[in-house]
Amino acid sequence: MAHRKAGGSTQLGRDSISKRLGVKIFGNQKCNTGNIIIRQHGTKFHAGENVMRCNDDTLMALVDGTVKFVSKKIRNYTGKLVTRRYVSVIKSDTPVEIKPKKTGAKKAGAKLRVNTKTNTPGKKKGEWKVARKPNMRKTTRKHLVARETKKNK
Structure with missing residues (x-):
């Protein structure tokens, strides 16, 4: 009886889902309490004033206000000067209203x-x-x- 290997095998066909990391709210932009400012793995950015670091290193706003990015030189555990980036939220009394941007695009079917x-x-x-x-x-x-x-x- 003649046999042949059933199905073949391949090492291709795999791809991981993207993690969507990065800065979500940039400097001088308004944010509300609980908004995610940065999604990151590790502490590329550190939590400053009114910002909390979550379990997965995500930085989250604790108050309504404006986001600020600051770089500071700090001595690490070996005594070497290292530049660290801090994210802070400057508090504002009035809650922030985030409005959708208006686009100047006209409708495709509009007649002149x-x-x-x-x-x-x-x-x-x-x-x-x-x-x-x-x-x-x-x-x-x-x-x-x-x-x-x-x-x-």
Whole structure:
């Protein structure tokens, strides 16, 4: 009876999930109580004023305020001067309101309207047509112009 090895083996096909480490709130940015400022393995950054170091070396804000990063020279256990980076939160009395950033991006399907008499964009009285966008295909433009002519009749 002829046999062959079933299934084969491979050493490929493995990848670890990223840990998403790093600075989450940067210097001079506002933070609330309990916000994570830095996720790290080991103490690359040390806890300063109003900052707590968690079990997994994460640095967390203890008060509402502004984040500050400071470098200090300190003698380590051998007597050598070492630069250490400290993260502090400067307390503010008013709680911080974090607002979403406004983007200047316009909607993809927005049409540009042009006044046919003055040939300028904007809201003016008179007849309107859909302006030719450079990135629009010819068939789309024909369709829009045909729709506009039907409305005018």
